[in-house]
Amino acid sequence: MASSTLTRRGLLRGVGTATVVTSCVRKPNDGKSDHPPITNVHTPAEIGPEPTSVSFTLDGKPAIVQVEPRVTLLEALRLDLDVTGPKLVCDRGACGACTVMVDGVPRNACMMLAHDVAGANVTTVAALGTPEALSELQAAFVRHDALQCGFCTSGMLVSCAALLQRRGPTRNKLTAEEVEDAIAGNLCRCGTYPHVVAAVLETAGAPPPTSRRGEA
């Protein structure tokens, strides 16, 4: 079991988290990553193989689960905590449907172990807003029809919310390309990308996309 712990984490580190989240950034890496480095991995030296408890903050509230060390953060959220906003689609970091924020950084929850987030702050789509009180970004998604089947939507939203957060006051300078970079790790089979970009730019107060035109 310990070896499976190593495999998941080793893979993640080997690839580099920034690469996992935005797998095809436009510019060559100039060393100034958009994301802060990950410093929040709190796994004790040795645990398992039997279920062991891990606690963290989930959508603003304390959470505790009892899981084997090999259980991914995504499985723990979905199966043990019944938090089903993040979706399981590829289970290997290729699609972004499971994206959550860990201490403010968008991460693929299928590529982290539940025990990796001990003490960390995990935010899922549910924390962005409720159906009765949607956040600006969520409301813009609905208005622009940035969702069809909606299975990619939770992950898309978390990536986009993280982008807006990162950009802070300069968000009104966002371009369509930058939004596309931010969701480059989020696959959508229904074809919502143009509407996602429009929704994010509108929320950011940035000029609408000049290309990716809608219906004329």
Add this chain to the structure above:
Amino acid sequence: MTRTKIDVGFGDTRTTIEVDLPESEPRPWDARAELAVVGRELPRIDGALKVSGRARYTFDISLPRMLHAAVLRASLPAATIKSISLAKAEKRPGVVGVLALVKPGDRVLFAGQDVAAVAASRPELARDALAYVEVEYEAAPFVVDVVTAAKATAPRVHQGNVAERQTEGDEPGTGRGGTAEGNVRPMPVSQRGNVDAALKKAAVVHEAEYITQVQTHSALETHGIIVAWRGDDAMDVWCSTQGTFSVRDELAQIFGLDPRNVEVVSDYVGGGFGAKFGASAPGTRLGFVAGELARTTGRPVKLMCDRHEEQVCTGNRPDSFQRLRVGVDATGRLVGIHAKSLGTAGIGTGAGIGRNAFGVYTRCPNVRVEASDVFTNCGPATAMRAPGHPQGAFALELALDELAAKAKLDPLRLRIDHDEHPVRRWQAEEGAKRFGWTAARKRSADQRARNTRLRRGVGMAASIWGDFGRGGAAQVTCRIARDGRVTVENGVQDIGTGIGTVMAQVAAEVLLLDPRAITVRIGHTAYGPSVGSGGSTTTSSVTPAVRNAVEKAKIELIAVAAAQLGAKPSQVVWGAGGTVTTAAGKTLSFAALCKKLPAEEILATGSRARTYGHHPASFMGEPMQQIAGVQFAEVEVDTWTGVVRPVRVLAIHDAGRIMNRLTARSQVNGGIILGTSYALLEERVMDRDFGRMLNPNLESYKIAGPRDIPDIEVVLTDVYAGNNSTGAIGIGEPATIPTAAAIACAVFDALGVPVRSLPITPAKVLAALGKVPGKGTPT
């Protein structure tokens, strides 16, 4: 039946036709109807639940005491089972039930076939236990590629006859293949005139082979089902499906139940694209496995495919090897189109090439289209968004462009001159202007002449589909309660198109209410019979039934109003917000009117009449509308690296009366993005030595991401066909048919040499340019 005059037309044209309407049918919303809510850009009504992560898909459902099942799949592409033992697996931690899915002597036909299943308390424990299932195989010879499989010496994939598996995703009127010879099984031939004679006499003939790849549906939510028995003769089911009733019927049949005792729920579906009909998938008996494990363990069982299984056993779009012959006479008239194709649907059937070659350029008098299934030891195909059509469109349209180049004809004119569909001709003419076709073609020619590194090119292709909307299939219930709540109910599922939203719009239109005030209940078999979401039929089958149900309820309300206001029903005027007024000036608000209902609720049901009109063009001679569409594409090709960048696509589509311009546009965007992905990125790769899929995932099976797509411009040309009471026609499939073809034509325009194989990878571009020694495609 009453003979009724209605106005039909498209663009600026208007004509009056006479149609036969059933007695109960309301006057159809024809070209003259001015509608307030239908057609508007209304955001989908379940949007808030989806963006907040609250929408519960099948994958998200968890029931008390529920077990998770996992399936062991054959590791060999062809074998005979010698023995199987589940004794060890049964003793593994967490395991509650086991199920053998093969017995000694059974044949394995593809790597991925069901072998055994277990149910355990957690999914990872179920998967762990699979490693303890002991299976002995006797390997047999196999074949996984079409060319080898078509040879007389190839290993036979099937021993007996093969049953066709038809679903609601298939195009009506297709299928019914002949008997196989070796692995090759011909499908019915479509022909007119004498193509051989015509091509013999033609002034210019072009002949070449065109190849398309196997594409997988890759819906984000994998196939999955949860079965919970109620006693031993009834069950509750949750399923990620395009057809709740197809799930019900399959399970009822497997377990010998009364279909009324099988309730299927599908509140939200994470995409389907044609692969999700029935309780199972074409290559795996999911419904049986979940149902049987639930029966033997006495607990609810959830079975979700993982991504690997989804890629291998739940269906795909077959590949094709198409030989095309096309020719023109000395005056540039198209005299013959001959397409002959071999393709593999794996162990299944259905590798056709659609209707494009036969149905679009109908002024060509001599056409023959022949296609055969070639069986291979690969996972079975199933319907995928416009089955056969993108394959056929790609080969036909690129061949026509090559012919036009040879005969020095303008490819756009060649198409317009041979297409009889007035809407498509109009779309092509208007589209060319809007797209800047002539100037763009000149620029490509200029860049080719100057041999620039980066080359732009443009191409254009046509779409053909039919209005397969089904009469009588959907029964919608409209309830209006004393508290003013209006509910419309139907068992239809929403796979992402937003059918619930247009149902609300149609109901709101009839009652002149705010669509957000309408409660829509769908995704449950208890809500009344409906169609599967396939063949682009959902909107045109369900919305007329909604309208007819609500109109009936409205008649009852008017009767109540008349009694209340002391007037005749004919004197009651229905106004905005549902307020009723009489000529005498007496009035009642909708809320006040509902309070006066004699019973708690008005309950009216409605269904859709048989399609009554198809102005201005029919599909394959049938009494149904032929849906038209054209797409123009521009690409930029880097002749040094071979990379093709899709620059922009202009898509002009007809979808009858558009119900919701926002969600309709989303669907067209989706069709184009899927088509672009098909043209440039996607390909199932089979290992010829081991017979397995090499890329059963989403990182090496590439689907288009946000940076891989063109700028998209969508033009929806309303066509009033006089087909049903709302005038709706489908759009899901037509929108993906021409994209890959238009892109391939654009690449040809950019390079001056064709790439006759999808996906158009950098390697193929460089080979076509003669930059890979020994692999050039001579022009």
